[in-house]
Amino acid sequence: MFEYIKGSLEFIGKDYIVVDNQNIGYKIHTSNASIADFKTNSEKVTVYTQLIVREDDMSIFGFSTREELKMFQLLTTVTGIGSKVALAILSSIPIGRLTGIIVSEDVNSLTKAQGVGKKTAQRIILELKDKVDSKMAIIEPSLISTQLLDNDTEEAISALMALGYTKGEAKTTINKVKDSCNSIEEIIKKALVFLSK
Template sequence: MIGKLKGTIDEIGEDYVLVDVHGVGYVAYCGARTLSALGGAGEAVILFIETIVREDMIRLYGFTSAAEREWFKLLQSVQGVGSKVALAVVGTLSAGDLANAVALQDKAMVARAPGVGPKVAQRIVAELKDRAPAFSGAGSEEAFGLKRDIGGGTATAPVADAVSALTNLGYGREQAASAVAAALKEAGEGAASAQLIRLGLKALARDH
């Protein structure tokens, strides 16, 4: 089984890359994000590979990180999700975006992937809720708990309003939730949304 390829790019197609490894060409099927991150022909490349063997074929799928490969495998454990749909999802969303979408139960984010309808997106976030890889850089336990509350609709109105306000200012949902979690810890449970927004912006400014 091939788990990794290190070589030079020979050719890039619409949905694959041909990697030359010491004179042997390997065709690895990749998502849009992976293909766009690769260089041109003749450039060095390292791909993490998932090998799928079936009766009528052996196919290699390539990823720029081990985390993306893990998501690709995990997605296929969801009912109705095969390699094509899984590749479309990881080709649209980064590993961090996927972790965020699952934690927040954000099926709309998953449905951005081509060929993924609302029902499949709902199954993905629901079935992977307790099995998804841990957040990368998601912050403290308080921040993670807050993200889960927001996704489940159990966060208080001031908290939800503050996160919404920060995302409207252009911050990612994960960033916004982490900032509001820090603000909530500083201001206390009864803090109004305006105070949470102000303290959240300070926390974001400190992080940059």
């Protein structure tokens, strides 16, 4: 119904703002990140909005960017995620980092958001990993390294076994060298150097 609302910022609550537009005050539920954005330009704000209608309630949710609104809309498509939980997630985790968490399937980081347990985090990742814009993802370097190594360890072991080493030799050696590596090729190369000593 409302694409956006423009007006002056009249009040900031814990998880909402009030925007005055032609002497009508709109109560708009929003995230911590958007509240911070609105504070920097309180005279005239543009809030990208979605009206949520239920049997006993009509609420406006809005954000300082279209990207955050889109993420909110995506989160509310996930089974069992309502508008309040979606807002709590966006208030706990900045959108770029949230996108990175979903893209990299980082369940543990997602469970740090209020109202999100392990099963809910897994469901969010499963349902949204192919829908989010990966270009917006901010992924922690340590997380990339850890996940890369976890995924590639078995492949590196198989490669060394194909070269005649036992599984035990391969696994022990890879565990010794993998922490200083950033790719499967580097793991195998360093493992071979170690084994040839």
